[in-house]
Structures are given as C-alpha cells and as structure tokens.
Amino acid sequence: MNTFLAFVIKEFRHVLRDRRSLIVVIGMPIVMLLLYGFALSNEVKNSRIAILDTSRDDVTRTLTERLDASRYFTVVQHIDRPEEADALFRQGKVRAVVVFQPSFQQTLLHTNAASVQILADASDTNTGNTVAFYISNVVRAYQNELLDQQKLPYRINVETQMAYNPQLKSAFNFVPGVMVLILILLCSMLTAVAIVKEKEMGTMELILVSPVRPWMMIVAKALPFLVVGLLNVAVILLMAYTILGLPLRGSLFLLIAECGLFVLLALSLGLFISTRTNSQQVALFISLVGLMLPSLVFSGFMFPLENMPKPLQVVSNIVPTKYFFSILKSVMIKGLGFSYVWKETLIMATMTLVLMLLAIRSFKIRLQ
Amino acid sequence: MLRALIKKEFSQIFRNPSIIRMMLAAPIIQLIVIPLAADFEVKNINIAVLDWDHSTYSEKIVNRMGASGYFVIKEVAHSPEEAQAALDHGTVDLVVEIPARFERELVREDEAKIFLRADAVNGVKAGLAMNYSGQIISQVNQEIRQDFVQFPRFSPVPTMDISTRFWYNPDFNYRHYMAPGILALLLVMVGSMMCALNIVREREIGTMEQMNVTPVKSYQFLLAKLIPFWIIGLVSLTIGLTVCYLVFGLYPLGSYLTIYLFAMVFLIASLGIGQIVASFSENQQQATLFSFFFMMMFVLLSGLYTSIESMPDWARYLALANPVSHFVDVMRSVMLKGSNFYDLQHRFWALVGFAVLFNAIAVLNYRKRAG
Amino acid sequence: MKKIIETQGLTRTFGAFTAVDAISFDVYEGEIFGFLGANGAGKTTAMKMLSGLLAPSGGSATVVGFDVKTQSEDIKKQIGYMSQRFSLYEDLTVLENIHLFGSIYGLKKAELAQKAELLLEQLEFTDQRNTLVGDLPLGWKQKLSFSVAMLHEPRLVFLDEPTGGVDPITRRQFWEMIYAAAHKGATVFVTTHYMDEAEYCDRVSIMVDGKIAALDTPHNLKRQFNAPDMNDVFLQLAATSVARAGF
Numbered sequence: 002m003n004t005f006l007a008f009v010i011k012e013f014r015h016v017l018r019d020r021r022s023l024i025v026v027i028g029m030p031i032v033m034l035l036l037y038g039f040a041l042s043n044e045v046k047n048s049r050i051a052i053l054d055t056s057r058d059d060v061t062r063t064l065t066e067r068l069d070a071s072r073y074f075t076v077v078q079h080i081d082r083p084e085e086a087d088a089l090f091r092q093g094k095v096r097a098v099v100v101f102q103p104s105f106q107q108t109l110l111h112t113n114a115a116s117v118q119i120l121a122d123a124s125d126t127n128t129g130n131t132v133a134f135y136i137s138n139v140v141r142a143y144q145n146e147l148l149d150q151q152k153l154p155y156r157i158n159v160e161t162q163m164a165y166n167p168q169l170k171s172a173f174n175f176v177p178g179v180m181v182l183i184l185i186l187l188c189s190m191l192t193a194v195a196i197v198k199e200k201e202m203g204t205m206e207l208i209l210v211s212p213v214r215p216w217m218m219i220v221a222k223a224l225p226f227l228v229v230g231l232l233n234v235a236v237i238l239l240m241a242y243t244i245l246g247l248p249l250r251g252s253l254f255l256l257i258a259e260c261g262l263f264v265l266l267a268l269s270l271g272l273f274i275s276t277r278t279n280s281q282q283v284a285l286f287i288s289l290v291g292l293m294l295p296s297l298v299f300s301g302f303m304f305p306l307e308n309m310p311k312p313l314q315v316v317s318n319i320v321p322t323k324y325f326f327s328i329l330k331s332v333m334i335k336g337l338g339f340s341y342v343w344k345e346t347l348i349m350a351t352m353t354l355v356l357m358l359l360a361i362r363s364f365k366i367r368l369q
Numbered sequence: 370m371l372r373a374l375i376k377k378e379f380s381q382i383f384r385n386p387s388i389i390r391m392m393l394a395a396p397i398i399q400l401i402v403i404p405l406a407a408d409f410e411v412k413n414i415n416i417a418v419l420d421w422d423h424s425t426y427s428e429k430i431v432n433r434m435g436a437s438g439y440f441v442i443k444e445v446a447h448s449p450e451e452a453q454a455a456l457d458h459g460t461v462d463l464v465v466e467i468p469a470r471f472e473r474e475l476v477r478e479d480e481a482k483i484f485l486r487a488d489a490v491n492g493v494k495a496g497l498a499m500n501y502s503g504q505i506i507s508q509v510n511q512e513i514r515q516d517f518v519q520f521p522r523f524s525p526v527p528t529m530d531i532s533t534r535f536w537y538n539p540d541f542n543y544r545h546y547m548a549p550g551i552l553a554l555l556l557v558m559v560g561s562m563m564c565a566l567n568i569v570r571e572r573e574i575g576t577m578e579q580m581n582v583t584p585v586k587s588y589q590f591l592l593a594k595l596i597p598f599w600i601i602g603l604v605s606l607t608i609g610l611t612v613c614y615l616v617f618g619l620y621p622l623g624s625y626l627t628i629y630l631f632a633m634v635f636l637i638a639s640l641g642i643g644q645i646v647a648s649f650s651e652n653q654q655q656a657t658l659f660s661f662f663f664m665m666m667f668v669l670l671s672g673l674y675t676s677i678e679s680m681p682d683w684a685r686y687l688a689l690a691n692p693v694s695h696f697v698d699v700m701r702s703v704m705l706k707g708s709n710f711y712d713l714q715h716r717f718w719a720l721v722g723f724a725v726l727f728n729a730i731a732v733l734n735y736r737k738r739a740g
Numbered sequence: 741m742k743k744i745i746e747t748q749g750l751t752r753t754f755g756a757f758t759a760v761d762a763i764s765f766d767v768y769e770g771e772i773f774g775f776l777g778a779n780g781a782g783k784t785t786a787m788k789m790l791s792g793l794l795a796p797s798g799g800s801a802t803v804v805g806f807d808v809k810t811q812s813e814d815i816k817k818q819i820g821y822m823s824q825r826f827s828l829y830e831d832l833t834v835l836e837n838i839h840l841f842g843s844i845y846g847l848k849k850a851e852l853a854q855k856a857e858l859l860l861e862q863l864e865f866t867d868q869r870n871t872l873v874g875d876l877p878l879g880w881k882q883k884l885s886f887s888v889a890m891l892h893e894p895r896l897v898f899l900d901e902p903t904g905g906v907d908p909i910t911r912r913q914f915w916e917m918i919y920a921a922a923h924k925g926a927t928v929f930v931t932t933h934y935m936d937e938a939e940y941c942d943r944v945s946i947m948v949d950g951k952i953a954a955l956d957t958p959h960n961l962k963r964q965f966n967a968p969d970m971n972d973v974f975l976q977l978a979a980t981s982v983a984r985a986g987f
Binding site: 021033039046090091122123131134137138141158164194285290299310313327335337 | 387391395398399402403405406407408410412413415456457458459475476479480481482483484485486487488489490491492493494495497499500502503506507509510513514517518528529530531532533534535536537538545546566570649650651653654655657658659661662665666669670674675676678679680681683684687698701702705706707708709712713
C-alpha cells in the first residue's frame with residue numbers, strides 16, 4: 002500500500018509542477034465560459050444594413066428609423082442606386098439592403114400595395130435567412146400598426162411559454178458542452194500522454210521491474226487528472242451558477258454520478274490510446290484529431306445533430322460525448338430523473354467496460 | 370547556411386510519416402466532415418400536436434404547420450402528460466395545443482386561443498419556432514377571416530408587399546459557407562500547432578542546445594523553421610481548394626491570386642504565433658495545450674462559428690485584433706462574393722501588420738543564451 | 741603559452757542557490773584540460789557559461805579572446821561543442837549531419853565535401869554515410885559527434901561527458917581522437933566521471949560545491965594528496981563537500 006501511495010504522491014507532484022499546463026487546463030474552460038456567456042451567440046444582432054430609398058417619405062422614414070432602432074440592425078448607409086449594393090456586399094460592409102420602391106407612400110395610399118424588397122447577403126448562410134426574416138417582421142409589425150386602427154374580427158390569439166429556460170439564456174446550451182470538452186481533454190488526452198511519456202523515457206521498464214504493479218502505476222497516473230478534472234467541473238458549475246445564472250435543477254447526486262461515469266469513460270479512452278502508441282507526438286495527435294474533434298463536432302455541442310446528414314448522424318452514435326452531453330442537458334437543465342437518462346447511461350457504461358477490457362488486454366500482451 | 374538549415378528541415382519532415390499524414394489527411398477530413406456537420410439553420414422543428422378540438426379550423430392550422438417545411442409533426446398527443454413527456458425526452462421541440470371548442474369560440478365570440486410551449490434550452494431555436502408558428506397561424510387566421518368578410522379588390526388596408534432576393538449563395542448552401550472558413554482553420558493549424566510542436570520537440574530532445582552553441586543566429590534558426598511550414602501550409606491550402614471543388618463543387622468566384630496572396634501573409638502571421646507559443650513551452654504537452662487554447666480562442670472569436678456583429682463591443686475589438694477573423698472574412702468574400710484585392714485591402718494591411726508583429730516578437734524572444 | 745580561457749570570479753546563481761561560486765582559473769592553448777567534479781558540483785553550468793549558452797551572474801571570463809558576457813556570438817564561431825545529451829539529429833543521415841554542421845560553420849561546398857569524405861574514412865563510416873544517426877550504436881554516435889564538432893577545426897572544443905555509457909575499447913579510440921586533435925593544436929576542455937580518463941589530461945581541475953578545490957597536473961595532484969590514483973584524489977576531495985554532508 003505504501004508503494005502505491007508513494008506513487009500517487011509522485012504523480013501529483015508531476016502534475017502540479019507543470020504549472021503552464023495547469024494554467025491552460027484550468028484557464029481554458031473559464032475563458033470559454035466567459036466567451037460563450039457574454040460574447041458568442043447565434044442570434045442576429047447589430048447587423049449592418051443599407052437602405053435604398055428614393056422616395057424619402059414619412060412611411061419610409063419611419064420604417065428606416067424602426068429598423069435602425071431595433072437591436073437587430075444598424076443602418077450604416079443610404080444608397081441611391083441599386084448598382085451600389087454589389088460593391089457594399091463585396092466589401093462586406095452590409096448584410097442586407099432594403100429597397101423601397103419609388104414614391105412609396107403615394108403608391109401605398111393610392112393602390113394599397115407598395116413593394117419593399119430585401120436584398121440579403123446569403124453568403125453568410127447562418128444569418129442571411131434570419132436577417133431577411135427579421136427585416137420583414139419589422140415591416141409587417143409596422144403594417145399591423147396601420148391595420149390596428151380597425152379592430153379585426155376573428156382573431157386567433159397565441160399564448161406562448163418557454164419551457165425550462167423562460168429567459169432564453171444561452172448559457173444553458175453551452176455550459177454542458179464546455180464541461181464535456183474539459184473532461185475529455187484532461188482525462189483522455191493528458192492521461193494518455195502521461196503514460197506514453199513514461200514509455201518514451203524508458204522508465205516504464207523500471208516500473209515493470211519494481212514491486213509496483215502495472216495497475217498501480219496506471220491508477221496513480223490517472224488520479225491527479227481525475228481530481229483536477231472534477232475540480233474543474235466544480236469550478237465550471239459554480240461559475241455557471243453565479244455568473245451566468247444557470248439554475249441547477251435535478252438531483253445533484255445523479256449529476257455527480259453521471260459525471261463520475263463519464264470521467265471513467267474518458268480515462269478508459271485515454272488508457273486505450275496509451276496502449277496503441279509509444280510516441281508522445283502520436284498520442285497527442287490521436288487525442289487531438291481522433292478524439293477532440295469528433296467529440297466537439299458529433300456531441301451536438303457545436304453543431305445541432307438533427308441538421309446533419311444521416312451518415313454523420315450514424316457516426317455520432319459511436320461518439321461517447323453525445324450521450325453525456327444529452328444526459329447533462331436533461332439532468333442539469335431540464336431537471337429530469339434517472340428514468341429519462343437510463344438508456345444513455347447504459348450505453349456509456351458499456352463503452353467504458355469495452356474500452357477498459359481492450360486496454361487491459363493490450364497492456365497484458367505487451368508485458369509478455 | 371540558411372539553405373543548409375532549410376534542407377535539414379525538409380529532410381526531417383519528409384522522414385516523419387505522421388506529419389505527411391497530417392498534411393494530407395487534415396484538410397480532407399476537416400473539409401468533408403465539418404461543412405457537412407455545420408448547419409445552424411433552424412429547420413425540421415419537431416412538434417407535438419395536442420388537438421382537443423378536432424375541427425376543420427384546428428386541422429387546417431395543424432396541416433399548414435406540417436406542410437410549411439419548418440416543422441415536422443413528430444407526435445400526436447392524447448393527453449397533456451404525453452405532450453410534456455415528449456418535450457422532456459427531447460422528442461419534440463414545440464408543443465401546439467388547441468383547446469376544445471376552438472372553432473366555436475372563434476366564430477361565435479370573435480376570439481380564440483392557441484397555446485404554444487417550446488423547449489427553450491436552445492433559446493434561438495425556440496424563438497424562431499415561435500416566430501414561424503406565429504406567422505403560419507396568422508396567415509391561416511387571415512384566410513379564415515376572408516371566409517366571412519368580403520374584402521374588396523383593392524384591399525382597404527395598406528399592404529406592403531415584401532419580397533426577398535438572396536445574393537451570392539441563393540441556395541443557402543451551408544457547405545459553401547463553411548468551407549472557406551475551414552480552409553482558414555487549416556492554415557491556423559499548420560502554422561500555430563505544427564510549427565510550435567516542431568520547435569519544442571527540438572528543445573525537448575536537446576538538439577536545440579546544439580544549435581544554440583553554433584554561430585547560427587536567432588532569426589536564421591526561426592526563418593529555417595518558418596519556410597518549410599509556410600510551403601506545407603500553401604500545399605495544404607491547395608489540397609483543400611481541390612477538395613472543395615471535387616466534393617462540393619465550390620470554386621472561388623474571385624481570383625486564385627488574391628486567395629494565395631492573402632494566404633501567404635496570413636501563414637506568416639500564423640507561424641509567428643506558433644513560434645511565440647514554442648518559446649513559452651517547455652515540452653510538447655505544453656506546446657499542444659497552448660496551441661489548442663489559442664486556436665480555440667481565435668476560432669471562436671473569428672466569425673467562423675458565430676457572427677462578429679452579434680458580439681458586444683469589447684468582444685468585437687478582440688475580434689479585430691484576431692488575425693483569423695480577418696482571414697476568414699477574406700476567404701469568404703473572395704470565394705463566395707468575388708471580392709477583389711481592392712475591396713479587401715484594409716484587411717491585407719492588417720494581416721501584414723500581424724505578420725510583422727508576431728514574428729518580431731518571436732525573434733526577440735528567442736534567446737540562444739539562457740539567463 | 742597563450743591562454744585560451746581566462747576566468748575571474750565567474751559566478752552563476754539560480755535564485756538562492758549558487759551553482760558556480762566565483763571560480764578563477766586559466767586554460768592554456770593546446771592543452772587537454774580535464775574539468776572534474778561530482779554531480780551537481782557545477783561543472784556543466786560552468787561549461788555552459790564558457791560556451792555562451794548561459795549568462796554569468798557575476799565575475800568575468802574570456803574565451804578565445806572574446807568576453808563571455810558581451811561577445812558570446814563571436815566565441816561560438818571559434819569553438820566546437822559536444823553535449824552530454826548527444827545532439828546530432830537522429831532522423832538525419834550521417835552525411836546529412838556532416839553537411840549541415842559544416843555549412844553552419846561556414847565551410848564551402850568543395851572543402852566540405854572533401855572533409856566529409858576524410859571524416860568518413862577516418863571513422864570507417866564510408867558505407868554508413870546514408871544511415872540514419874538514430875540507427876547507429878551509441879559508441880559510433882559519440883565518435884561521430886566529436887568529429888562533427890571538430891569539422892571546422894576550432895581552436896577550442898568543449899566536451900561534456902563524451903564517453904558516458906560506452907565500452908572500454910570505444911573509449912580508448914575516442915581518447916585517441918582527442919589526442920590527435922590536441923596534437924594538431926586544438927585545446928580540449930573535457931568533463932568526465934571516469935577518473936582513469938583524468939590521467940590522460942595535461943591538467944585537471946576538481947570542483948566541489950561550486951568552487952575549484954584543486955587544479956594541477958594529475959601527477960602533482962596524486963603527490964599532493966598522497967593518492968595512488970586520481971580516483972582516490974577525487975574521493976578525498978568529494979568527502980569534503982558540504983552539500984554531500986547531508987547524505
């Protein structure tokens with residue numbers, strides 16, 4: 002037992018002494034949380050638009066003011082000819098150009114139909130559609146105001162309710178994602194590298210020859226990262242709760258248990274990777290490209306899963322982060338119980354088992 | 370002397386299979402997977418319908434929603450509990466509840482209600498779902514009205530006829546949108562990560578010490594590291610552009626010359642960052658972590674993933690100071706809009722500035738002599 | 741005889757720890773100078789200061805006529821260096837390494853090609869020219885490393901534990917190479933653990949706790965300490981180490 006403890010202490014020392022790595026490992030999730038919490042969003046805000054208004058009457062001016070006042074847009078330029086629009090788009094100066102037909106108000110009053118044309122830059126597919134949509138909403142709202150002077154019969158009133166997140170806080174979506182990322186980073190990549198480094202330096206043989214059993218060494222190597230990982234998760238949750246206003250519904254116990262399971266899964270992954278290579282460089286490379294990227298892309302964190310083409314959705318089924326991410330959302334944000342997440346939990350547990358068995362087998366073979 | 374150093378770098382690089390693999394595989398994998406995966410458009414919103422009324426009008430609304438292309442009727446619920454469960458499980462994103470006697474109330478009392486409940490964990494999606502539903506319901510509302518009220522030929526109410534024309538990617542091809550950004554990401558990886566790792570590896574092995582004791586000057590050493598990776602970066606870019614064309618049918622609307630010109634300068638800036646990272650890293654693990662960290666930050670703040678305009682002021686300034694955001698914009702503009710050098714020249718000078726700054730810092734930071 | 745290394749109170753501290761404590765000594769041109777000491781006594785630190793890899797915290801030193809603090813780059817043109825960690829490029833071939841370091845030290849193509857051939861012959865490496873250095877056995881790597889350090893015929897060459905882990909025959913061959921270099925007029929500054937190698941040097945200095953505890957020819961030292969061999973001299977001095985007292 003003493004040898005084991007000594008080993009654990011040595012490994013903790015290693016990890017704690019590498020201050021620069023620690024800074025990144027602790028700092029990165031914090032910075033990401035801050036960025037996601039305060040800077041990044043998929044919303045359309047402050048989009049720059051230009052107006053082509055040869056009519057310049059009350060109606061067009063009001064509409065222009067409305068658009069400018071809306072938090073979605075800023076009117077940055079007025080142009081006089083349609084040709085100017087192309088240059089504006091190419092120089093990236095505006096996202097959309099709103100074109101009022103000539104003699105707008107007059108036409109509106111006399112024929113009751115005047116045209117507003119929205120030219121939208123669709124090269125930004127993320128927002129092109131939404132920008133056009135919001136512009137037309139503003140126009141429509143104004144039109145409804147004009148309409149409202151006469152109360153219409155047969156009105157359907159829509160009552161809306163936003164479930165789980167009434168204030169539409171975006172923190173809800175990404176905090177689980179950041180947690181997943183940092184746990185994978187720590188418990189898979191760094192653990193794998195730590196073990197492989199031992200192999201590279203040749204000290205692995207020393208260990209195999211000493212009274213320290215192989216499993217002791219592996220557990221000792223994983224332990225510091227596990228601790229740092231869980232600490233990190235605690236910091237993230239605390240930050241999310243205090244700074245970002247993320248409520249923690251659902252059973253804390255279940256949350257911790259699921260986190261624990263995922264950590265084990267990540268560690269098994271790391272272990273598995275470490276048995277596959279003897280070079281730090283390759284271990285880093287596999288972890289980054291083979292682990293991190295799919296974890297980010299296929300978990301549903303960065304990109305919505307339901308929009309992906311079918312083959313990619315199939316691929317996402319073998320990526321463990323997908324399940325953990327969904328469990329986190331269900332438990333943390335929707336406040337649901339185990340009955341809702343038992344399927345994903347089972348899948349994660351199976352993956353962990355399989356990986357561990359594979360890794361142990363690989364390890365034993367090498368010992369021969 | 371410089372030539373000998375560069376020759377050495379190339380020999381080493383080509384003898385290392387993992388680098389070659391990365392050079393070839395990375396552009397291909399990233400370019401194929403990410404644009405396919407990255408689709409933020411809100412479509413295929415799953416809804417559950419809880420229709421207590423089963424009237425002509427309620428069914429009209431439901432059918433119209435299903436036919437709109439925005440929504441998919443995933444479930445027809447028979448009780449509130451079923452609907453809630455669907456929402457909880459994530460099977461649906463929106464519940465549409467039409468109360469009993471909906472039609473009767475609408476006709477007899479001029480007013481009726483519909484209840485919408487959205488899964489707002491993804492706030493943007495929920496908002497748009499509400500918006501789309503609102504629009505559809507309002508359209509049906511208007512049609513219902515017309516059943517009862519005769520509207521004259523010229524509508525008594527002023528209507529603004531809104532039409533939209535989409536320029537430069539009218540099919541809303543997300544792949545076309547993401548691909549230029551991914552190409553930019555590629556160059557960042559080659560520059561920051563690969564170069565940084567290479568330099569740190571020499572430090573770890575000890576060959577850097579041997580270099581430090583020779584007359585080789587700092588800038589010569591760094592230059593010899595920069596040039597091969599610069600070339601690798603341009604090769605990766607070329608492979609990337611080829612993949613874009615073969616797989617997505619995407620080719621630049623603007624000129625290749627502009628792309629390469631900007632890429633060359635951007636690579637130099639990116640490599641400068643890599644060299645700075647290397648000077649702060651004691652070992653390969655740190656170098657990887659640092660580069661990964663910087664890459665993440667740069668990418669998140671670059672407009673590749675979310676738009677810069679929707680950021681608060683302080684974040685927008687950060688994005689301005691981020692060379693990646695400039696380059697991503699250049700790539701998109703040239704490839705999708707056909708922008709030329711003149712259109713983007715202010716970005717060019719910004720990139721030049723970054724290139725000079727980062728490399729200067731790297732050279733000044735590189736000490737052949739410790740202490 | 742001309743002095744090729746002169747130091748006065750050369751000091752290096754790392755925080756509160758003094759690795760090299762105000763050493764003053766000279767090395768004459770053409771001699772084989774052994775720089776001995778226990779691990780942690782300060783040998784490698786001192787050598788790094790003299791070769792321009794580490795800046796001194798105090799004192800002064802002149803190497804091949806240049807000041808170590810202000811002219812370290814000039815020093816580097818005139819010296820050769822072979823580090824403890826063996827720093828040729830393992831993923832380059834023998835010939836590629838020779839060419840690389842040759843051009844770094846300014847040898848012209850024709851001259852370099854000639855010297856390369858000569859070197860390969862001397863080391864009996866002619867059919868190994870295209871072998872990756874990493875695939876060579878340790879002893880061969882050491883010999884190659886030394887030859888590469890001498891390629892540009894430096895006036896002074898620093899060797900940091902050059903024969904570590906190498907069999908006795910290869911060690912002997914190595915020292916023959918050192919003798920040959922010294923014979924041609926080069927000064928060899930070598931650190932080593934092997935006390936029998938100390939006997940091969942013209943003069944030897946022994947560092948203890950960052951200071952120079954003894955400096956003389958092996959012959960004189962043995963007489964001074966009444967020791968049968970350098971090993972014994974070393975043990976007597978090492979016993980006086982304060983740093984070791986705690987062990």
